[in-house]
Each structure stands twice: as structure tokens, then as C-alpha cells.
Amino acid sequence: MTKAKPKRTYKDSVFADLFGADKSAKSNFISLYNALHGTELPLDCELRHIRLEQILYMNFYNDVSFLVDNKVIVLAEHQSTVNENMPFRFLEYVVRLYEQLQNPRDKYLRRLVKIPTPEFYVFYNGEEDYPERKILKLSDAFMEVASQSQLELTVEVININPNKADTIVYKCKPLEEYSLFVDTVKKHLKLDREKGFEKAVQECINSDILREYLERKSREVMNMLLAEYDYATDIAVQREESEAIGLEKGLSQGAYQNKVETATVMKSMNYSFDDIHKITGLSEAEITKL
Incomplete structure (x- = not known):
């Protein structure tokens, strides 16, 4: 009998902390919002942080959600192969967000009840070749292709790798610096698995990349990085096991x-x-x- 693996609980990713939890998160998020929409939303605008735990990434908090400007903005980060099922996962996510935002009785009213407009973004910084920007659609998963779907949800995937970054990255300084930070982490990890995180953080501080944030939270950031990359390894192993089981099942059925x-x-x-x-x-x- 296979021994059950201990269930791990991970904390925030650096991305989620930088744009959703840190004391600088509001200004970072508004900078990103303005870059995405071509707006000039002020720093003192009304902004409500909304969050559901353990939805998009199970035990890993890698998402950021805000209610702002009559919109629900949901952000997520991908450091591995982009999951083509993200639209379905976002569908699950936004339904639960609306349950949190709306009065449960509103749906029974005769008059139309307005709800915030949802927008979904995934920021990709994995190592596989990926376009600068790509749209994933929920309807792509439908078994029957219809000329016009009665249910649609789109996710905008934006490449933030320095060598292939979308122009949005350079319109938002926190996102650009975060992109350079991740690139530095990858570089040092390849050279030194043991002290790579520490060296990457120090290089970024010396190069004025997220300097204030890293000086203030260097130890927390390294702990988050350890959790992130540990989690990424877990996901890779689980994916390989799932594919092996699927292959075995397919052979058995054949x-x-x-x-x-x-x-x-x-x-x-x-x-x-x-x-x-x-x-x-x-x-x-x-x-x-x-």
C-alpha cells in the first residue's frame, strides 16, 4: 500500500506579495492596472483586495484579486508550462468571488443587478518559448464547436520574460523589475542550487532591482522563493505521475x-x-x- 504523502501548505509567492499583500502592493497594482488599461488611476483611488484561498493553485497562493474601477481584476503568475485549462479554473474562481461580493438575495430580485466586470490575466515567465501575448478561451475546451458560444471566458496570457516581454512590462516599473528579479533568480539557481536565492537577492539589491522591497524583506523573500520552487517541483512530479497513470490506463484499455x-x-x-x-x-x- 502506497504511503500517503504529507500535505504541504505553502505561503504567498513573491508575485502575490509584491502586488497583493506588501505595503507597496497598492501602488504596484495601480501601476500595473494603468499599464494594462492605458489609464491614470490615482494612488488614492478606492481599491478593495479580495481573495479566495486555495482555489487556483490548491495549496499555493499565487493569485491576486482586486475590486477597482467597477472591475474584478484577477492576476496569476506562471513559472512553468502555461496550463491551457486556466479559463476553466478562472471560471471556478470568479463564481466564488461573486458569491463573496454580492448579496445572496440579489439574484432573486426582478430588477437587473449589476456586477463588476471581470478581467483575467496570467503573467508568464517560464523558460519555454511562448508568444508575447496570447488569449485562452473557455470555449476552446467545449466538446461541440458552436458558431457563437453561450458561455465564454477569456484569459490574457502576457509574457514577462526580459528577452520576449510584452510592451506592457515596460509601462509598469514594478512588473519590469519583478521580471528582471525572476530572471536573476533563474540564472543564479543554475549556477548554485544551494546559495542561488541569496546571491540573486543580493545582485538585485546591488543593481537597484526591487531594491527597497528586497532590503526590507530579503529573508521573507528567500523563504517564499524556497516554497515557490519546492512547489514547482511537486507539480512537475505530480504531472509526470498523472501522465504515467494515463498511459498505463490507455494501454490497459487498448x-x-x-x-x-x-x-x-x-x-x-x-x-x-x-x-x-x-x-x-x-x-x-x-x-x-x-
């Missing part, structure tokens, strides 16, 4: 189908139940159904 086809041919040639059972291993009930 073998069973071969047995059924063999039994069908033998039955059409008037072989006895005993002979069919001996050759295919199928039960009498399974053979009878053919």
Missing part, C-alpha cells in the same frame, strides 16, 4: 479492446464459450454481451 475484438470474431465463428474464455480471458457475462 489490451481489453483487443480481447473484445478477438472474442467477437471467435463468437461469429461459433467457438464455444470455454474456448473464447481460455484464449481471451473474458468472463462468460462479457462474452454474452458481444
